[in-house]
Amino acid sequence: MKKRLYTLILFLSVLTLFSACSDDENPLPNPGDYTDALTFFEDIDFNGSVLISKNGDDILRRGFGEANKSGGVLNNADTKFRIGSVSKTLTGMGVVQLKRDGLITGFDQPLSDLDADFPHGEEITIRHLLSHQSGVPDYLPFVETKAKSGEQISPEDIYTLIKTYLSDTDLDFEPGSSMAYSNTNFLIAALLIEELSGETYEDYIKANVLTPLDMTDTEMGTDEISGEQYAQGYNGNANVSAYPIEITLGAGCWTSTVGDLEKWCKAAMGDEWFSADEKELIFGGEVPAESTVFGLAWFKSKISGKTFLWHGGDIDGFASLIGFVPESSGVVIALSNQQDDTAAKRNSIIETIVTKEL
Numbered sequence: 315m316k317k318r319l320y321t322l323i324l325f326l327s328v329l330t331l332f333s334a335c336s337d338d339e340n341p342l343p344n345p346g347d348y349t350d351a352l353t354f355f356e357d358i359d360f361n362g363s364v365l366i367s368k369n370g371d372d373i374l375r376r377g378f379g380e381a382n383k384s385g386g387v388l389n390n391a392d393t394k395f396r397i398g399s400v401s402k403t404l405t406g407m408g409v410v411q412l413k414r415d416g417l418i419t420g421f422d423q424p425l426s427d428l429d430a431d432f433p434h435g436e437e438i439t440i441r442h443l444l445s446h447q448s449g450v451p452d453y454l455p456f457v458e459t460k461a462k463s464g465e466q467i468s469p470e471d472i473y474t475l476i477k478t479y480l481s482d483t484d485l486d487f488e489p490g491s492s493m494a495y496s497n498t499n500f501l502i503a504a505l506l507i508e509e510l511s512g513e514t515y516e517d518y519i520k521a522n523v524l525t526p527l528d529m530t531d532t533e534m535g536t537d538e539i540s541g542e543q544y545a546q547g548y549n550g551n552a553n554v555s556a557y558p559i560e561i562t563l564g565a566g567c568w569t570s571t572v573g574d575l576e577k578w579c580k581a582a583m584g585d586e587w588f589s590a591d592e593k594e595l596i597f598g599g600e601v602p603a604e605s606t607v608f609g610l611a612w613f614k615s616k617i618s619g620k621t622f623l624w625h626g627g628d629i630d631g632f633a634s635l636i637g638f639v640p641e642s643s644g645v646v647i648a649l650s651n652q653q654d655d656t657a658a659k660r661n662s663i664i665e666t667i668v669t670k671e672l
Contacts, residue, residue: 342662348670352376355648358659362545362633362650363389365572366671369643373671375572381545381651383553394544394569395649396535396559397634398627401568402500403578404519406444406611408507410592411522417510421595421610428506433480434489440506442489443499444610449485450476452496454561461558469563473505493608497565500611504564515563527577532570535559544569545651547631554631554653566629572647579638579645582612582623597623618669626660628653635660637668644672 342358351366351374361379366372377389412418418428418440425443426435434449442448453472461467476498486494504515511518516534524532539546539555547555559567581587588596598609601616608614615622624637633654638645646667654660 342658348666351667351671354666358662360648360650360659361389361548361652362395362648363391363393363572364649365391365576365645365647366667367576367643367645368672379652382542383546383548383551385542387542389545389651391573392531392543392571393649394531394533394571395634395651396539396547396557396566396629396632397568397570397575397636397649398562398566398629398632399497400570400575400625400627400634400636401562401564401566402611402627403582403625403636404523404568405500405503405507405515405564406596407523408515408519409440409444409503410588410596411518412507412510415511425502428509432477434485437485437489439489440503441610443503445608446493446495446499447490448496448499449487449489449492449494450480450496450498450502451486452494452498453501454497454565457561458558461561467558467561469501469505469560472501472561476502497562500565501563507564523578527581529570529574529577532568532574535562535567535569545632545649547629547651547653549631549653557630562629566627570649572649575636575647575649576645579636579647580643583638583640583643583645615664615668617665620668620672622664622668622672624664626657628655628657633657633660635663637664639668639672642672644668646672 348354355364355378363377364374366374375391377391377393379389381387381389381393413420421441422439424436425432425438429435438448453476457467457472507518508515537557537559546553596610597612597614598607601607601614603616606613606615613624620639620641622637622639624635627634631651631653633650635648648663
């Protein structure tokens with residue numbers, strides 16, 4: 315099986331897609347200043363919930379700051395957060411399940427087999443979608459503003475818009491020749507899950523991932539957030555929780571807790587959930603030192619000699635990270651209800667915690 319995994323130019327900055335601000339006024343601690351995990355998260359003024367474990371033992375499991383500033387509700391280890399693009403790991407698993415169910419023949423199957431009318435569909439494979447190598451541009455910057463203004467836009471509407479756009483326009487690059495992070499890939503994957511399974515995307519993920527792993531606190535997000543068990547999302551002090559979540563189907567639509575995502579990381583890290591061939595397919599091979607590559611719905615980094623498999627996520631008011639180091643059974647999950655436009659805190663967490671704890 316030929317692997318197409320590309321070293322990214324900006325190590326650990328790959329999800330900083332729309333950086334608009336600077337943290338220069340509040341520099342983050344460097345790993346050399348590290349004392350312990352609790353102090354580190356206090357030093358970076360983290361607002362959210364954190365879980366760090368190694369070899370099955372907790373290093374840190376607790377909340378920081380407020381889940382609801384107006385209500386004075388504090389974050390804790392059971393608080394539910396929108397997880398943004400971490401949702402892509404669940405969508406990727408859904409496509410793996412399609413293969414297990416015999417609903418696709420393989421990951422090199424062209425999109426034209428599944429939708430004969432999709433422009434350039436004979437060039438784009440399922441593998442290209444899940445590895446951001448399709449060349450299909452990201453729909454979200456074009457759709458989000460309209461949806462936030464109140465225009466009703468369904469995932470099916472977005473799919474139609476993508477097809478119409480590509481009927482008159484070339485792909486951004488030849489599929490498989492490059493990589494560009496695009497939410498479109500995973501919205502298409504979610505709609506494929508629905509079309510081929512005959513179930514809703516939500517029901518298929520629940521039946522094949524959430525229920526088997528007892529992830530009872532993971533659910534599809536809602537446009538409005540209410541209830542003390544849910545974190546409100548903030549940009550500075552402004553509550554920016556209201557969001558048209560339907561437009562993120564497959565790409566950023568789930569809400570979860572650190573405990574549930576720990577179950578997902580441990581399953582992905584273990585030997586029972588994925589076969590050896592599936593692991594090779596999803597996570598790929600060796601990574602050059604201090605580099606990051608993208609497999610199928612997961613990033614893979616080499617940090618201080620350690621292999622770190624992970625994904626981050628950003629959606630208005632929230633920033634998330636899940637990841638694990640197989641060699642030490644180390645897990646880090648950090649879910650924040652404070653927007654981090656530069657991904658500076660997430661990158662600092664990765665560099666420091668993987669280096670010093672896992």
